[in-house]
Amino acid sequence: MKNxxxxxxxxxxxxxxxxxxxxxxxxxxxxxxxxxxxxxPVPAAFIRRAVANGLPKDHLHExxxxxxxxxxxxxxxxxxxxxxxxxxVYWNDLGLNxxxxxxxxxxxxxxxxAEVLSDDHARKHxxxxxxSSSYECAAPxxxxxxxxxxxxxxxxxxxxxLRIPPTVQTSATGKLPCxxxxxxxxxxxxxxxxxxxxxxxxxxxxxxxxxxxxxxxLPPSPFDVAEFGxxxxxxxxxxxxxxxxxxxxxxxxxxARIALYLALTFPERFKAVVSISAPxxxxxxxxxxxxxxxxxxxxxxxxxxxxxxxxxxxxxxEERLGKLTTPxxxxxxxxxxxxxxxxxxxxxxxxxxxxxxxxxxPGANHNxxxxxPSIRYEIAQWLWQRA
Numbered sequence: 001m002k003n004x005x006x007x008x009x010x011x012x013x014x015x016x017x018x019x020x021x022x023x024x025x026x027x028x029x030x031x032x033x034x035x036x037x038x039x040x041p042v043p044a045a046f047i048r049r050a051v052a053n054g055l056p057k058d059h060l061h062e063x064x065x066x067x068x069x070x071x072x073x074x075x076x077x078x079x080x081x082x083x084x085x086x087x088x089v090y091w092n093d094l095g096l097n098x099x100x101x102x103x104x105x106x107x108x109x110x111x112x113x114a115e116v117l118s119d120d121h122a123r124k125h126x127x128x129x130x131x132s133s134s135y136e137c138a139a140p141x142x143x144x145x146x147x148x149x150x151x152x153x154x155x156x157x158x159x160x161x162l163r164i165p166p167t168v169q170t171s172a173t174g175k176l177p178c179x180x181x182x183x184x185x186x187x188x189x190x191x192x193x194x195x196x197x198x199x200x201x202x203x204x205x206x207x208x209x210x211x212x213x214x215x216x217x218l219p220p221s222p223f224d225v226a227e228f229g230x231x232x233x234x235x236x237x238x239x240x241x242x243x244x245x246x247x248x249x250x251x252x253x254x255x256a257r258i259a260l261y262l263a264l265t266f267p268e269r270f271k272a273v274v275s276i277s278a279p280x281x282x283x284x285x286x287x288x289x290x291x292x293x294x295x296x297x298x299x300x301x302x303x304x305x306x307x308x309x310x311x312x313x314x315x316x317x318e319e320r321l322g323k324l325t326t327p328x329x330x331x332x333x334x335x336x337x338x339x340x341x342x343x344x345x346x347x348x349x350x351x352x353x354x355x356x357x358x359x360x361x362p363g364a365n366h367n368x369x370x371x372x373p374s375i376r377y378e379i380a381q382w383l384w385q386r387a
Contacts, residue, residue, distance in 0.1 A: 045296045052369035054109035074114040081110035097141045104138035135190045144200040153231045160209030165200040175243035177387035178205040184253030198376035202384045225314045229262040246387050250274040252367050261315040263326045272327040272386040277367050280343040282312035292337045321350035327386045328356045333364030
């Protein structure tokens with residue numbers, strides 16, 4: 001196979017760009033704005049992520065405007081979350097399930113993004129409990145209800161949500177295809193709600209599970225990724241409505257790297273893989289990737305660095321992509337500073353599957369948040385054609 005880059009050039013060590021004049025200009029303007037107003041601007045990456053995954057754009061910008069600083073914004077978001085949760089309780093008491101559901105769901109995302117902005121670990125844990133409760137209240141009232149489940153893993157259990165589409169499109173066996181949805185670093189299962197919606201609308205069951213240790217307080221703990229994949233498939237095999245011969249993987253960011261690793265480890269187990277913004281090399285480019293990851297996800301640099309190192313050890317894909325023959329859709333953003341477009345293209349070129357597709361969006365950043373409201377359904381259709 002012809003490589004996208006010469007063999008002498010490593011795809012990430014040589015191609016990660018220095019900040020451009022535009023980036024430096026924005027940094028200078030941001031520093032001037034903070035010095036003059038005393039207010040640190042809300043990171044654009046945070047706004048993209050929050051809007052793509054559930055918060056009304058106009059309402060979020062109004063919240064940002066009303067908050068006196070980014071440090072006070074979590075309190076404002078939590079106030080919105082509490083208000084929406086109370087409204088959910090009100091409509092639930094009246095038996096108006098749809099209105100209750102919508103308010104509980106919006107409460108979930110106000111609180112979830114308050115947790116993202118918070119830098120207090122103890123408080124993060126409290127906020128996590130808050131939005132988990134709101135989502136659990138909304139879950140039974142979705143068109144495809146979300147069932148809170150416990151997935152056995154090693155000597156513990158992992159919390160997840162299993163969703164079954166309302167219109168059953170079964171195979172000859174009378175069972176459903178399923179997509180395992182893998183979230184990125186410090187991105188909880190509740191944040192995957194709209195990805196699941198696109199998949200269940202197409203006819204898939206979905207399973208979303210938080211990684212070991214990912215409970216809103218700390219980055220994921222070190223864990224055996226292959227055993228994690230085994231646990232997910234074993235869990236699904238206990239559900240008679242799921243066709244375990246038609247399981248696919250959908251991953252974003254570090255979850256996409258895990259998806260690629262599982263497909264390499266179990267080549268006969270998965271029907272197809274979707275990889276969105278998967279980083280290629282987590283160690284060779286660590287010093288330049290860590291600040292980008294920390295900025296995009298609002299994490300302490302040491303947390304981002306530790307997480308990258310630990311996950312790199314558990315998902316060695318760099319020398320193995322040529323052995324991947326499962327159908328794969330590789331997607332990335334042309335403006336992504338964590339997973340460069342060159343790296344996304346390099347991953348695509350290295351994969352040896354006869355059925356592969358590259359989706360490179362020039363105007364998008366990490367995880368294609370700008371494109372997600374529509375691209376989710378295109379991806380769901382691609383998966384369905386291979387289920």
